[in-house]
Amino acid sequence: MPSPARLLHDQPIEQRIDALLALSHQHAKHFGSPGAWLARERYLAKHPTNILVMKCMDGRIHIPHATRTPLGIITPFRNLGGIFHLGWPYLGELVSEAVTSAAKRGSASLMMITYHFSRGERRRGCAGFQCDVEAAKAHAYRLAEQADALFGHERHHVYPLVCGFETDRDALILHGENDKTLDISTWIGHSRDDLAAALADVCPDMPADIRRDVLPLLEGNLAHVTALEGATRELDIEHREWVICIGRGFDFLHLPNTALIIGPYEPDLAKPIGTAAAIIEANMRSGRIPDDGFMLLASTPYHQNGVDRARAELKSHFLSDFAEGVITQQHPELAAKMHRHTAVVHWPTRELHTLSPRR
Numbered sequence: 001m002p003s004p005a006r007l008l009h010d011q012p013i014e015q016r017i018d019a020l021l022a023l024s025h026q027h028a029k030h031f032g033s034p035g036a037w038l039a040r041e042r043y044l045a046k047h048p049t050n051i052l053v054m055k056c057m058d059g060r061i062h063i064p065h066a067t068r069t070p071l072g073i074i075t076p077f078r079n080l081g082g083i084f085h086l087g088w089p090y091l092g093e094l095v096s097e098a099v100t101s102a103a104k105r106g107s108a109s110l111m112m113i114t115y116h117f118s119r120g121e122r123r124r125g126c127a128g129f130q131c132d133v134e135a136a137k138a139h140a141y142r143l144a145e146q147a148d149a150l151f152g153h154e155r156h157h158v159y160p161l162v163c164g165f166e167t168d169r170d171a172l173i174l175h176g177e178n179d180k181t182l183d184i185s186t187w188i189g190h191s192r193d194d195l196a197a198a199l200a201d202v203c204p205d206m207p208a209d210i211r212r213d214v215l216p217l218l219e220g221n222l223a224h225v226t227a228l229e230g231a232t233r234e235l236d237i238e239h240r241e242w243v244i245c246i247g248r249g250f251d252f253l254h255l256p257n258t259a260l261i262i263g264p265y266e267p268d269l270a271k272p273i274g275t276a277a278a279i280i281e282a283n284m285r286s287g288r289i290p291d292d293g294f295m296l297l298a299s300t301p302y303h304q305n306g307v308d309r310a311r312a313e314l315k316s317h318f319l320s321d322f323a324e325g326v327i328t329q330q331h332p333e334l335a336a337k338m339h340r341h342t343a344v345v346h347w348p349t350r351e352l353h354t355l356s357p358r359r
């Protein structure tokens with residue numbers, strides 16, 4: 001059966017946009033259901049470690065799905081290639097705020113710093129690093145060093161963990177001390193105790209409470225990888241993205257090869273926007289997607305009505321205008337096919353509210 005993402009690619013742009021917005025409403029409905037709410041509450045009560053994931057904007061990298069973790073537990077940060085610098089003003093603030101508020105609750109933080117690659121085919125790797133897995137890994141290690149500088153080299157309260165994600169099998173590869181690795185795809189058939197022992201061996205300096213809360217991610221990933229064994233998977237070799245997302249709050253959008261998601265973190269935002277536009281233009285030129293249009297979706301999460309929501313609206317409009325300016329300047333032909341959609345997301349319910357165009 002073709003995946004929803006694949007079905008979508010051939011539709012006219014208006015229908016693709018409607019389907020995408022319907023997906024966001026479905027996501028909010030599920031997120032707000034009693035069962036999903038209880039699952040999150042119970043999970044957090046048992047596993048209070050604050051989990052942050054730094055990852056690529058590539059839609060194949062869906063850590064909650066691949067680790068069978070309820071949605072809303074893991075805080076994702078997404079950017080082109082998973083490229084970040086903790087010195088970036090806004091990013092540094094968000095990360096240290098998340099760490100500080102967890103510490104005040106008595107919880108430690110795990111920072112999963114991910115890179116991705118494909119074992120079967122090099123060109124299914126990360127476009128942000130021209131598919132060079134060693135360069136992507138080196139960047140992840142640099143980010144881990146920045147986390148150490150920020151939160152303490154002893155790693156008692158914040159543990160930066162470099163993780164590979166092998167997209168052919170959706171398997172995590174943990175990089176521990178002394179170049180030791182734990183590749184989940186090689187642990188099929190093993191028990192929870194075996195995994196716990198392997199984790200202790202690979203990351204001996206990981207505090208016990210963080211180790212307790214990493215283990216369910218590894219167990220979930222092992223179950224996911226095991227379930228995929230032997231199944232025919234569409235590996236979605238080619239780029240077919242037709243949406244550029246700018247901002248935050250795109251949890252619902254985890255369809256492979258559909259959207260390029262740019263977090264508002266990099267001081268030189270024009271760079272990832274230009275790269276994303278170039279990818280969409282190439283997709284149209286090669287006929288991988290229809291050339292009748294693409295979507296520019298800007299979103300900002302907010303928690304409360306009043307100033308918080310007003311600022312979110314202002315931010316979304318700014319991001320949308322900024323992206324339009326960059327695309328118009330760098331890719332004028334593509335800009336003529338742009339369908340702008342500007343929104344804010346009520347974070348506690350994940351409801352997406354569309355804003356009317358600003359005069």
Ligand SMILES: [Zn+2]
Pocket residue numbers: 056057058080081082116125126127128
């Ligand atoms: Zn990537």
